[in-house]
Amino acid sequence: xxxxxxxxxxxxxxxxxxxxxxxxxxxxxxxxxxxxxxxxxxxxxxxxxxxxxxxxxxxxxxxxxxxxxxxxxxxxxxxxxxxxxxxxxxxxxxxxxxxxxxxxxxxxxxxxxxxxxxxxxxxxxxxxxxxxxxxxxxxxxxxxxxxxxxxxxxxxxxxxxxxxxxxxxxxxxxxxxxxxxxxxxxxxxxxxxxxxxxxxxxxxxxxxxxxxxxxxxxxxxxxxxxxxxxxxxxxxxxxxxxxxxxxxxxxxxxxxxxxxxxxxxxxxxxxxxxxxxxxxxxxxxxxxxxxxxxxxxxxxxxxxxxxxxxxxxxxxxxxxxxxxxxxxxxxxxxxxxxxxxxxxxxxxxxxxxxxxxxxxxxxxxxxxxxxxxxxxxxxxxxxxxxxxxxxxxxxxxxxxxxxxxxxxxxxxxx
Numbered sequence: 001x002x003x004x005x006x007x008x009x010x011x012x013x014x015x016x017x018x019x020x021x022x023x024x025x026x027x028x029x030x031x032x033x034x035x036x037x038x039x040x041x042x043x044x045x046x047x048x049x050x051x052x053x054x055x056x057x058x059x060x061x062x063x064x065x066x067x068x069x070x071x072x073x074x075x076x077x078x079x080x081x082x083x084x085x086x087x088x089x090x091x092x093x094x095x096x097x098x099x100x101x102x103x104x105x106x107x108x109x110x111x112x113x114x115x116x117x118x119x120x121x122x123x124x125x126x127x128x129x130x131x132x133x134x135x136x137x138x139x140x141x142x143x144x145x146x147x148x149x150x151x152x153x154x155x156x157x158x159x160x161x162x163x164x165x166x167x168x169x170x171x172x173x174x175x176x177x178x179x180x181x182x183x184x185x186x187x188x189x190x191x192x193x194x195x196x197x198x199x200x201x202x203x204x205x206x207x208x209x210x211x212x213x214x215x216x217x218x219x220x221x222x223x224x225x226x227x228x229x230x231x232x233x234x235x236x237x238x239x240x241x242x243x244x245x246x247x248x249x250x251x252x253x254x255x256x257x258x259x260x261x262x263x264x265x266x267x268x269x270x271x272x273x274x275x276x277x278x279x280x281x282x283x284x285x286x287x288x289x290x291x292x293x294x295x296x297x298x299x300x301x302x303x304x305x306x307x308x309x310x311x312x313x314x315x316x317x318x319x320x321x322x323x324x325x326x327x328x329x330x331x332x333x334x335x336x337x338x339x340x341x342x343x344x345x346x347x348x349x350x351x352x353x354x355x356x357x358x359x360x361x362x363x364x365x366x367x368x369x370x371x372x373x374x375x376x377x378x379x380x381x382x383x384x385x386x387x388x389x390x391x392x393x394x395x396x397x398x399x400x401x402x403x404x405x406x407x408x409x410x411x412x413x414x
């Protein structure tokens with residue numbers, strides 16, 4: 001059974017800060033759609049596909065017809081200017097079987113390019129979504145760092161109060177000041193992380209620099225679908241990947257080109273049609289048929305055959321390489337998704353509430369003198385670290401879902 005989870009719920013359970021939106025909201029779908037239309041590599045591949053689809057017109061085995069004029073027996077006697085003249089049309093044609101194999105190979109190449117475009121679109125979608133997830137992560141990182149600064153300020157005030165009552169030392173106050181300054185530095189670093197994430201997203205979208213404005217805002221929420229292990233373990237998952245199918249079609253094309261190379265030993269055909277004039281007008285017709293004889297087979301034809309065999313062998317190894325890469329990437333994405341999902345569940349079920357209680361109890365105990373500053377700092381650091389680890393796991397969880405989208409061909413993050 002498919003379960004739906006909302007990133008907004010997961011975030012706002014843990015992060016209570018408010019993020020102010022600007023003028024233009026760029027959703028994750030908008031970012032992906034824009035990338036489809038502006039990604040330079042994808043547009044080049046589409047142009048290549050247009051070329052591949054038209055390539056068959058140049059591989060029909062029909063050369064350009066040749067029209068010639070012929071005159072012989074030219075005499076110096078004015079009354080007898082020539083013995084014969086004729087107009088001829090010549091056409092050279094590849095052996096039909098050779099043309100058939102060549103056209104089938106060209107057709108398979110075009111289909112392979114279509115699949116590569118499909119694979120590239122999946123890669124673009126995953127990269128843009130991961131970049132978008134990084135932006136949301138960076139925005140909530142700011143919220144966390146602001147809370148960290150608030151906690152450090154609260155600590156400083158508590159130490160100052162105890163110092164005035166003689167229950168704390170100047171060393172404690174200096175330590176509290178240092179914690180506050182470190183929190184301020186962390187907040188500044190979070191701002192830098194956000195800018196880096198924003199421009200990383202714009203770059204993955206192919207957004208022109210003039211359009212990369214600070215008025216662009218981002219969604220505060222994302223939704224996701226859980227992935228079942230049965231989906232990942234499907235026997236058809238690897239063989240149905242467009243990258244793998246594209247290499248299969250490349251091999252199929254190479255097999256046709258090998259057959260074409262072997263068929264080059266068969267004779268090409270030359271047809272010559274003409275009209276003859278023996279001095280009384282073009283009253284006679286003629287034709288001529290010739291065939292090519294592959295006398296130089298050990299050189300030209302055999303060389304083409306051996307090259308085609310080598311290409312087929314290379315593509316066989318390429319197919320194995322693609323299969324292994326796909327399996328590795330699917331396993332990696334699945335296991336990381338599974339791990340980060342367990343981390344989030346564990347935090348939501350137990351750690352979040354315990355960490356909050358520990359921090360509150362430690363602060364009260366310090367104020368009444370039950371614990372020293374070091375124990376309070378440890379409790380607060382545990383609280384911040386647990387929230388930071390959760391936020392990182394949350395980001396990784398969605399990034400792994402975006403990777404799994406490439407292989408399951410299902411919208412898992414939206």
